[in-house]
Amino acid sequence: METPMTRRSALVLTGAAAGTLAAGRPRDDADLVLHSGVVWTGDATAQAVAVKGKRIVAVGSDRRVLECAGDRTRRVDLKGAFVGPGFRDQHTHLIQRALTGAAPEAYRPVWKPYDEDEAFEARRRTGQRHVDIHARGETPVDQCTHSPVTEKMKNDLLVMQEEVAKQGVSTVVEAGLRDLGALDALFQLADEGKLKVRFLVRVAWGCMEEAAKMGLRTGSGNEWVKVLGVKLYSDGWLGPRTSALRQPYSDDPYGFPRRGILFLAQERANRDVARARELGFNITTHAIGDRGLKVTLNAYEHNDVAPRDRWAVEHVQVAEDDLLERMIRRGVIASIQLSFATSDQRFAEDAIGRHRLRYAYRWRDMLRARVPMVGGSDFDIEALDPMWGLQRVVTRTEFDGTPPGGWLPDQRLDVPTALRLVTSRAAFASFEERERGTVEPGNYADLVVIKENPLTMPPDRLASATRLMTITNGTITSEGPVRYPPTA
Ligand SMILES: [Zn+2]
Ligand SMILES: [Zn+2]
Structure with a gap:
C-alpha cells in the first residue's frame, strides 16, 4: 500500500x-x-x-x-558494526515533556554527580505532592485535558522525536498521557508522513472515558501511532517513602505515613480495572511497594486476568515470592526500569532495611522464575538512552563507579537478556511480537546500527556506544555518528 x-x-x-x-x-x-x-x-x-x-x-x-x-x-x-532490533522503551513520559515545549537538549542524556542534599529535597517535594493528591482522594493519573492541536504542539513533538531517533530508538510507550490533544497531534503528524518514531500511547486513567468516546481502544491507530491501553497508579515512590509497603518503612526521614501511600483503595482498583477491560483498554498499573503490588494483583485477579491479557505492572521494586508467583500464574508482565537500581541504591537500604532488600530490584530472580518482563527508562525521571540503561542494568554500578562490583550484584543481567527487555520482550508486551522486536525476514524493518558490539564490548563502556543509524518502518530516521558518554 x-x-x-x-x-x-x-x-x-x-x-x-x-x-x-x-x-x-x-x-x-x-x-x-x-x-x-x-x-x-x-x-x-x-x-x-x-x-x-x-x-x-x-x-x-x-x-x-x-x-x-x-x-x-x-x-x-x-x-x-553491530545491527540489532530498533530499541523500544516501554515506559516514558516523552509526549508529556514535549507538551512543555522542551528544547532538544532536554531529551539528551546528561550525567550529573549525585548530590545528597539536592536529592533529599527533591524526594521530600515529590512525597508532599503524593500526600496532597491522596488528601484530595485522587491518584496522580486522574486529571485529563484535551487541548486543541496547534502548530507549536506539533513542532514540539517533532523536536522530541528527532532526539529519540538519534539514540537508536524505534518505538516508545507513553506511560500515562494526560492531554488527548497530543494524541490528535500525533495522528495528524502520522497522516502528514512526518513521524520518525513509533508512539504507543497509554492514556492516563482520567483520559480513558473520553478516549473511548473518540472511538479509541487498545490497537487503535496505525504503524506510527497506536493506542496501547491505560495507566493506573496504585502507590507512591520508594525515595520519598510513599510507595505502599506491607510493613512500615525502616526509617522516617520525611514524616509521611509509615507504610506509604496507597492511592488506589481495593474497591476502586477492582472497579477501575473492570471498566478498563469493558472499554477494551490493556492495563498497566504503577506499583512500587509490595502493598501497592498486592492491591494491583488482587484487582487483576478479581477481573480474571489471564496471560492472553498481557496486563502489566510498572516498577515492581519490592516483591516477595508470593507476589511474583501470582504474576507468573496469571502472566502479569513486570515492566522494570533499567536505571532504577543504580539510582535507588542511594536510599533503598535505609528505606526498607537489609532483610527486605533481598526482595527488591530483583531483576535476575524474576527472570529466572519466568516472570514475564519488559524494560524501559521512565524518561524524564531517568535518561532515555537505552545504552545508558543497558550499562546500568548489566553492571549495577553507577557511572561514578558506585559501588564497585555492583549493587546487589547477584541481580545483574547479561547483555543479551537486557537487550531483549528493550526489543523482543517489549514487542510482546505491546502485542507486536509477530512482526517486530527481532531481525527476521517479514518483520518490519526497525533497526539500530551501533559501531561497537554491545555483546562483546566492555560492559562499563556500553553507555558510550556510538549510534550510526536508526531505521524505523523501513525509513532511515537518523544517521550518526552520535554518542553520549556519561561524564560530568
Ligand atoms: Zn510510575
Ligand atoms: Zn513513569
Missing part, C-alpha cells in the same frame, strides 16, 4: 544511488542492504540484512543477502 511514508523513504534511499542506471532493475531488489557487520537477530548472529519498503526481506550471510541488491539498492558497508 502506498502511503506518504513509503514515498518519503524511497526518496531517502535512492539518494545514494542517483546517477546509476535503473534499467533492468528486478522487481524484488532491496532498497537497502547493510552488509559486512554483526547482525544480532535477537537470538543468533548473521552478517547482513536487506530492507525493502517497510520490511526486512533477508537476513544471513553477506553473499546471500547481497543477492537482493540491484542497481538502485543502497549498500552500506557496516565495517564490522
Whole structure:
C-alpha cells in the first residue's frame, strides 16, 4: 500500500544511488542492504540484512543477502558494526515533556554527580505532592485535558522525536498521557508522513472515558501511532517513602505515613480495572511497594486476568515470592526500569532495611522464575538512552563507579537478556511480537546500527556506544555518528 511514508523513504534511499542506471532493475531488489557487520537477530548472529519498503526481506550471510541488491539498492558497508532490533522503551513520559515545549537538549542524556542534599529535597517535594493528591482522594493519573492541536504542539513533538531517533530508538510507550490533544497531534503528524518514531500511547486513567468516546481502544491507530491501553497508579515512590509497603518503612526521614501511600483503595482498583477491560483498554498499573503490588494483583485477579491479557505492572521494586508467583500464574508482565537500581541504591537500604532488600530490584530472580518482563527508562525521571540503561542494568554500578562490583550484584543481567527487555520482550508486551522486536525476514524493518558490539564490548563502556543509524518502518530516521558518554 502506498502511503506518504513509503514515498518519503524511497526518496531517502535512492539518494545514494542517483546517477546509476535503473534499467533492468528486478522487481524484488532491496532498497537497502547493510552488509559486512554483526547482525544480532535477537537470538543468533548473521552478517547482513536487506530492507525493502517497510520490511526486512533477508537476513544471513553477506553473499546471500547481497543477492537482493540491484542497481538502485543502497549498500552500506557496516565495517564490522553491530545491527540489532530498533530499541523500544516501554515506559516514558516523552509526549508529556514535549507538551512543555522542551528544547532538544532536554531529551539528551546528561550525567550529573549525585548530590545528597539536592536529592533529599527533591524526594521530600515529590512525597508532599503524593500526600496532597491522596488528601484530595485522587491518584496522580486522574486529571485529563484535551487541548486543541496547534502548530507549536506539533513542532514540539517533532523536536522530541528527532532526539529519540538519534539514540537508536524505534518505538516508545507513553506511560500515562494526560492531554488527548497530543494524541490528535500525533495522528495528524502520522497522516502528514512526518513521524520518525513509533508512539504507543497509554492514556492516563482520567483520559480513558473520553478516549473511548473518540472511538479509541487498545490497537487503535496505525504503524506510527497506536493506542496501547491505560495507566493506573496504585502507590507512591520508594525515595520519598510513599510507595505502599506491607510493613512500615525502616526509617522516617520525611514524616509521611509509615507504610506509604496507597492511592488506589481495593474497591476502586477492582472497579477501575473492570471498566478498563469493558472499554477494551490493556492495563498497566504503577506499583512500587509490595502493598501497592498486592492491591494491583488482587484487582487483576478479581477481573480474571489471564496471560492472553498481557496486563502489566510498572516498577515492581519490592516483591516477595508470593507476589511474583501470582504474576507468573496469571502472566502479569513486570515492566522494570533499567536505571532504577543504580539510582535507588542511594536510599533503598535505609528505606526498607537489609532483610527486605533481598526482595527488591530483583531483576535476575524474576527472570529466572519466568516472570514475564519488559524494560524501559521512565524518561524524564531517568535518561532515555537505552545504552545508558543497558550499562546500568548489566553492571549495577553507577557511572561514578558506585559501588564497585555492583549493587546487589547477584541481580545483574547479561547483555543479551537486557537487550531483549528493550526489543523482543517489549514487542510482546505491546502485542507486536509477530512482526517486530527481532531481525527476521517479514518483520518490519526497525533497526539500530551501533559501531561497537554491545555483546562483546566492555560492559562499563556500553553507555558510550556510538549510534550510526536508526531505521524505523523501513525509513532511515537518523544517521550518526552520535554518542553520549556519561561524564560530568
Ligand atoms: Zn510510575
Ligand atoms: Zn513513569
